[in-house]
Amino acid sequence: MSKYKNLDDIPLTFGPVQLAEILGISKNKAYSIANRPDFPKIHVGKKIVISKKHFISWMDANFFDTAKF
Template identity: 40%
Template sequence: MSENKRLKSYDDLPLVLDVADIRRIMGISRVSAYELVHTPGFPAFRSGRLIKISKKAFFDWMAKGTETVPGSDK
């Protein structure tokens, strides 16, 4: 997905997301996005050296929520 493309709806997203897409969707930094995709339970997979995330799995993960937030002791 192009860095400059504006996300207007769920349907605008590709079926398979990358770390840059996760950054834009969540409004987080590059470092935070990489920390997130390496969090146990996050639905990421590798395609060679690339980290990919199924759009459906990502939004299911977000809807489910998590019990702990990485880097948070609260």
């Protein structure tokens, strides 16, 4: 069970392990998503850092509007 119940629970920055927890997916899949060229992240050394604000914008832009179906 995820410790992230709503958007307020997500930290301002996080990594692929937390991305996996947020989305309820495997760590391998989270790293695969985080390494996509269009995914918003920065590299600090070898570490991947994801911004909550940019992640939410990316999610909004990349999900279908299910109300149309």
